[in-house]
Amino acid sequence: MKEASYYTRENGKVRCFLCPHNCLIAVDKRGICRVRKNVGGKLIAETWEQVCSLHFDPIEKKPLYHFYPGQTIFSVGSVGCNLHCKFCQNCEISQVGVDEYPFLHTISTEEIVNKAVSIKENIGIAYTYNEPTVWFEFMAEIAKQAKSQNLKNVMVTNGFINPEPLEDSLEFMDAYSVDLKAFDENFYKKITSSWLQPVLETLKTIKKSGKHFEITNLVITNTNDDPDEFKEMIDWIAEELGKDTVLHISRYHPTYKMSEPSTPETTLNLFFELASKKLDYVYLGNLHSLQGQNTYCPNCKTEVIKRTGYLTEVTGLDKVGNCESCQYKIIKYRI
Ligand code: SF4
Ligand code: SF4
Known part of the structure; x- marks a missing residue:
């Protein structure tokens, strides 16, 4: 358990600002997510580790x-x-x-x-x-x-x-x-x-x-x-x-x-x-x-990535993620 970030104290309760629910949590109670708890006036992130x-x-x-x-x-x-x-x-x-x-x-x-x-x-x-x-x-x-x-x-x-x-x-x-x-x-x-x-x-x-x-x-x-x-x-x-x-x-x-x-x-x-x-x-x-x-080049319509279930085969991209046929940028991140 660890003290949470993104909260303030309000008259013994705590207000969590992590998500738009902005839960106001009384002592020994948790927020809507069930995993952030007011323990003695401190907001505790119960999922820590x-x-x-x-x-x-x-x-x-x-x-x-x-x-x-x-x-x-x-x-x-x-x-x-x-x-x-x-x-x-x-x-x-x-x-x-x-x-x-x-x-x-x-x-x-x-x-x-x-x-x-x-x-x-x-x-x-x-x-x-x-x-x-x-x-x-x-x-x-x-x-x-x-x-x-x-x-x-x-x-x-x-x-x-x-x-x-x-x-x-x-x-x-x-x-x-x-x-x-x-x-x-x-x-x-x-x-x-x-x-x-x-x-x-x-x-x-x-x-x-x-x-x-x-x-x-x-x-x-x-x-x-x-x-x-x-x-x-x-x-x-x-x-x-x-x-x-x-x-x-x-x-x-x-x-x-x-x-x-x-x-x-x-x-x-x-x-x-x-x-x-x-x-x-x-x-x-x-x-x-x-x-x-599959992924097709939006410019020349060549197939560039073929997928069968979770089997993925890069078929038409160069090393920097451009279409091999027309050099259109498709993937910015690849090995
Ligand atoms: S739902 Fe959880 S994360 Fe969102 S404000 Fe409430 S306590 Fe914080
Ligand atoms: S984990 Fe479940 S409840 Fe939470 S956002 Fe995803 S679908 Fe919705």
Whole structure:
């Protein structure tokens, strides 16, 4: 356990400023994320050095398709989340606190970095599985040490974070995989217990910083699958973040508190077509499909990266990530 950052004291309570919930927490109580607790007037980050999973994963699993394609990344997760998505695929770790999950184990920041450097093919560390915003202090300490070892840092996030910690994270993060769950405040409120605007601000801040980022949109049957709303979201992405923004359209399957049927392939294919009219790099995830897997040069249409499941083959890029056929810049980060 460690004293948290980003809080103030208010008459014996503490106010956490890590995410837009800005929870006011009484003594012996926790915030909405269940992992930040007022202990005797101090805000404690209970997830400090507490992990639920450590795995070497393909970077494509985060998903990041334009950041060191085909490479491995050491992935670390803990417990808790500041959102309560009814479709959460990781609810067993995201909707619990440290004393509600029996498989947590203690590991120091140094040990995590040592594991990450133990495999020479590994490019860095991803903070993922549950929402890393809620274990910000632990993530920041690992990331700073990882950076000093020339490892890359990747944050897989819902984007519901306050501007100050987000700005601080830009100092040590190299890339972000951000969920944009819908383009509708009602959806965010009813289905995730949060709101949309801070997520849009997060995306704009990351874009402005020049750091790499990719967006994932999970399309849920009868919930956020209105084509007009989707088109509005795509227009916003193209205008505010640029047509070169990488978008992963992901298939939903019933889980946790959502029982709507799996997203029909026809919907995903339609959304793929709609997004591809405005954005250069659109992919389909959670789906066996020939469409939306490979990367094609937006300029000359040559296939430059071929993907089969998590098997990634760079087929048409030169050493600096340009299209071999027409020299168009496609990937800024590759080995
Ligand atoms: S990080 Fe947790 S405690 Fe802090 S404001 Fe967000 S939900 Fe509340
Ligand atoms: S933000 Fe992610 S981890 Fe958190 S509840 Fe939603 S889907 Fe689960």
